[in-house]
Amino acid sequence: GAGVSQSPRYKVAKRGQDVALRCDPISGHVSLFWYQQALGQGPEFLTYFQNEAQLDKSGLPSDRFFAERPEGSVSTLKIQRTQQEDSAVYLCASSLALTGSFGYTFGSGTRLTVV
Template sequence: GAGVSQSPRYKVAKRGQDVALRCDPISGHVSLFWYQQALGQGPEFLTYFQNEAQLDKSGLPSDRFFAERPEGSVSTLKIQRTQQEDSAVYLCASSLVTSGGYEQYFGPGTRLTVT
C-alpha cells in the first residue's frame, strides 16, 4: 500500500526565498507530524495536526515557519525568507490515531539546502 510521500525530495533555495514542502499522509490517518532533522542529528518535532486542526506548533523555530492541513489530508510546510540555518531534512509522519503508542509512519523527507 502507499506510504507517506513528500515532495519535492530535494530543494535548493537562495537565502531569502520562500519554499513550500508537501506531505501526502497515508489515507485515513488522523494525525500528521512535521519534524526537522539537521545534519548529524535526530529528528526534532515541529508541529502536529489532528485532522485539519493544528494542535501543537511549539516546535516551529520562528514565525517564518507556517504549516497547514486545510482538508485534513495533504499538508504543506512553508518557510518564508529562508536562512542558511533552515538547511535540513524535513520529515513528515502520519499516524492512524493520536496516542503515544501508535506507530508514526515517516515519509522519505525533503532535503532543503539554502545557499
C-alpha cells in the same frame, strides 16, 4: 497511498526565497507531524495536526515557519525568507491513532539546502 509521500525530494533555495514542502499522509491517518532533522542529529518536532486542526506548533523555530492541513489530509510546510540555518531534512509522519500508541509512518523527507 501505501506510504507517506513527500515532495520535492530535494530543494535548493537562495537565501531569502520562500519554499513550500508537501506531505501526502497515508489515507485515513488522523495525526500528522512535521520534524526537522539537521545533519548528524535526531529529528526535532516542529508541529502536529489532528485532522485539520493544528494542535501543537511549539516546535516551529520562528514566525517564518508556517504549516497547514486545510482538509485534514495533505499538509504543506512553508518557510518564508529562508536562512542558511534552515538547511535540513524535513520529515513528515502520520499515524492512524490520535496518540503515539502504535508508532508513526515517516516519509523519505525533503532535503532543503539554502545557499
